[in-house]
Amino acid sequence: MKVTLSLRGKTREVEFKGTALKDLVTSQGINPGEYVFSKENEIILLDEPLHEGDVIKLIPVVSGG
Amino acid sequence: MRCSYCSQKAVAFLPHTRKAYCKKHFIHYYERKVKRLVPKILDQKNDFVGVGISGGKDSLVMLHLLHSLRFNVIPIIVDEGIKGYRNRTIPYAEKMCKHLGLELHKVSFKEAYGKTLDQMVKEGGRNACSYCGVFRRDLLNRKARELGCTKLAIGHNLDDEVQSILMNFFRGELNRLARGGPVTGIVQDKRFIPRVKPLRECSEKENVIYALLKGIEYSDIECPYAVTAYRGTVRDAVNLVEAKYPGTKLSILHTNDKLIPILRKNIKATGPLDYCEVCGEPSAERICKACQFKKEF
Numbered sequence: 001m002k003v004t005l006s007l008r009g010k011t012r013e014v015e016f017k018g019t020a021l022k023d024l025v026t027s028q029g030i031n032p033g034e035y036v037f038s039k040e041n042e043i044i045l046l047d048e049p050l051h052e053g054d055v056i057k058l059i060p061v062v063s064g065g
Numbered sequence: 066m067r068c069s070y071c072s073q074k075a076v077a078f079l080p081h082t083r084k085a086y087c088k089k090h091f092i093h094y095y096e097r098k099v100k101r102l103v104p105k106i107l108d109q110k111n112d113f114v115g116v117g118i119s120g121g122k123d124s125l126v127m128l129h130l131l132h133s134l135r136f137n138v139i140p141i142i143v144d145e146g147i148k149g150y151r152n153r154t155i156p157y158a159e160k161m162c163k164h165l166g167l168e169l170h171k172v173s174f175k176e177a178y179g180k181t182l183d184q185m186v187k188e189g190g191r192n193a194c195s196y197c198g199v200f201r202r203d204l205l206n207r208k209a210r211e212l213g214c215t216k217l218a219i220g221h222n223l224d225d226e227v228q229s230i231l232m233n234f235f236r237g238e239l240n241r242l243a244r245g246g247p248v249t250g251i252v253q254d255k256r257f258i259p260r261v262k263p264l265r266e267c268s269e270k271e272n273v274i275y276a277l278l279k280g281i282e283y284s285d286i287e288c289p290y291a292v293t294a295y296r297g298t299v300r301d302a303v304n305l306v307e308a309k310y311p312g313t314k315l316s317i318l319h320t321n322d323k324l325i326p327i328l329r330k331n332i333k334a335t336g337p338l339d340y341c342e343v344c345g346e347p348s349a350e351r352i353c354k355a356c357q358f359k360k361e362f
Binding site: 047059062 | 066075076077078085269270273274277278285286287304308
């Protein structure tokens with residue numbers, strides 16, 4: 001499945017095997033503890049089913065004070 | 066995943082509570098946690114609270130909450146002079162203050178000490194976090210006192226607190242450990258405004274989720290000086306243990322809070338808070354850290 005990842009305004013298209021956010025996260029080596037994920041301005045959890053063309057925003061948990 | 070309290074879609078799963086939360090129940094969980102702590106550290110009727118903000122998630126969530134709890138709040142922002150960073154976070158602080166109808170008080174390293182943090186690092190030779198920590202504390206205390214504040218609220222979160230506790234513990238810094246806790250300082254002094262940390266039981270992730278759910282806009286730019294190597298190592302280690310044994314961070318915090326009265330009792334016997342011989346500010350040493358550092362550049 002192809003989806004778009006968005007982080008701090010930068011986007012990139014990625015392809016992964018699976019159907020849920022956790023599959024995407026695992027395939028890309030993303031540490032789920034370091035981000036909150038959102039789709040269409042709604043926070044989503046790891047069991048969220050994804051669809052072709054979805055845009056997933058990664059919101060960093062750690063940011064400098 | 067569905068909310069553990071209703072059938073709504075969950076927006077958060079917190080391993081340490083083993084529960085999933087929808088928007089409504091997460092906000093309830095989060096605010097209840099803060100509301101339980103705040104009356105122990107702030108007096109709504111008598112405290113005049115300086116709020117140190119940066120434009121980041123923690124401090125803006127803290128300002129939003131204290132304002133909504135009807136505290137008398139005075140936002141203060143420190144411009145350290147970090148090129149390409151602070152100038153991009155300040156607008157978020159300004160926007161929030163405008164929205165809440167509050168005047169934002171600005172202070173800067175350049176005006177107070179004659180140099181930006183960038184210049185200090187270049188000329189002084191210490192790492193940025195050493196200068197920043199000392200001068201931010203000094204400047205926030207001075208400004209809060211000048212504005213007549215009785216307390217100074219800072220946006221330290223659970224992760225910050227636990228990292229600091231362990232770093233002090235690892236280094237054997239018992240004085241620092243004793244000065245920490247929900248209200249800082251071992252002794253009371255009119256020149257020292259006690260610092261309080263309303264979000265110290267809320268993790269960074271919880272703060273991000275709360276900010277998103279409440280529509281609080283914040284800067285997520287990372288400080289170019291970021292975290293020191295040592296703090297980063299401690300952070301990674303704690304996160305590893307927390308992931309395997311959820312609740313570890315809160316446990317460290319609460320254990321530390323139980324130790325603080327014992328530490329303070331012993332450390333108090335070493336003498337009262339003194340004043341810096343150079344600037345007259347409260348200091349644990351003959352010459353305060355800020356004045357010691359100022360000689361370096």
